[in-house]
Amino acid sequence: MSAFNLLHLVTKSQPVALRACGLPSGSCRDKKDCKVVFSQEELRKRLTPLQYHVTQEKGTESAFEGEYIHHKAQGIYKCVVCGTPLFKSETKFDSNSGWPSFYDVISPDAVTFADDFSYGMHRIEISCSQCGAHLGHIFDDGPRPTGKRYCTNSAALSFAAADKSSAGEGSAARPAQTGKAEL
Structure with a gap:
């Protein structure tokens, strides 16, 4: 057995504690610990x-092909499985990685972190804290102020526009424009 295979075997069987890097450890991937549980059939x-592949089987969508990679609208990105708010559009940035990237979560308890040793490397997986859906991974190469890059699959997200009344048709958008012009 090569040294690499032996090291991989040892580290895979004994995960590194995430508390050492300042992130909370644990995940509700074991569905019994999740606050929101859905059947596989549903x-x-x-x-x-x-x-389904991304969120339930820890899959990854193809780079540069996700729905939200070039998305610029203002609003909230939510978990596609349970609707938990995850990221504000203000924290989204172009990382040139091929996936939507954010430098911060909407709340410290929105996601959970777990060691991921797949593909012969160590990464930190991010999952929805409520339903355990796989979202992507976090890296330490993001912009200030956090220096983090939450690299997320579009397929794991849904989007809620910040102001739905001005996004659609209706008279609600007109008074705001009129009021702005009068100022």
């Missing part, structure tokens, strides 16, 4: 095959 009916 999720297969409600989610697209890609959404």
Whole structure:
């Protein structure tokens, strides 16, 4: 057995504690610990095959092909499985990685972190804290103020516009424009 294979075997069987890097450890990937639980049957009916693969099987969508990679609207990005608010659009940035990237979460308890030793490397997986859906990974190469890059699959997200009344048709947008012009 090569030294690399032996090291990989040892580290995979004994995960590094995330508390050492300042992140809380644990995940509700074991569904009994999740606050929101859905049956696989319900999720297969409600989610697209890609959404199911990414969120339930820890899959990854193809780089530069996700729905939100070039998305610039103002609002909140939520977990596609349970609707938990995860990221504000103000924290989204272009990382040139091929996936939507954010430098901060909407709340410290929105996501959980777990060691991921897949593909022969160590990464930190991010999951929805409420339902355990796989979202992506976090890296230490993001912009200030956090220096973090929450690299997230579009397929794991849904989006809620900041102001739905001005996004659609209706008279609600007109008074705001009139009031702005009078100032």
